[in-house]
Amino acid sequence: MNILSVALGGGIGAVLRYGSSKLAHRIFETSFPLGILLVNILGSFLIxxxxxxxxxxxxxxxxxxxxxxxxxxxxxxxxxxxxxxMVLFMDGKTGPALLNLLLSNGLCLLAVLAGLWLGKIIFQPGSAG
Incomplete structure (x- = not known):
């Protein structure tokens, strides 16, 4: 039952994210990823x-x-x-909370950069080197 609850909710959430992001992009017509920003803010409030x-x-x-x-x-x-x-902060675990902020933001941005670089090397002809 637990896995089914997560799977069903996750599927609905992903569709809502897609729709919300597309709607925001259509309304605000900007190259800034405003749709995803709004989704993240709303989702963070709701959670x-x-x-x-x-x-x-x-x-x-x-x-x-x-x-x-x-x-x-x-x-x-x-x-x-x-x-x-935030739960780490509220539990008085400031060190782990700050570490999570630093590692999640820093390492995830670096991971995206590494993935972009590797994808370019592998999939774009003549881009090695």
Missing amino acids: GFLFSLFRIHKVSAPAELFFITGLLGGYTTFSSYALET
Whole structure:
């Protein structure tokens, strides 16, 4: 039941992310990735709101997995990252929270750069070297 809750929520969240991002791009007509920024902000707000609600009202594990891990995780993984980081801060674990901020942002940006570089070398003829 737990895996089904995550899978169903994740599928719905991914479709909502795609639709929200496309809608924002159509409305604001900008080359800035405003759609994804808005998705990340909304998803981060909603994950914090639902996390509080579910802790206070003790929701079932499948419901929490559907909404937080599945739906909002599929909508934006940034919201999960933001929640986990804030929970570390709230638990007084400032060092691990700051380390998570530094490593997640720094290493993920470097990983994207490395993937772009490797993809260019492998898939673009005559680009090696």
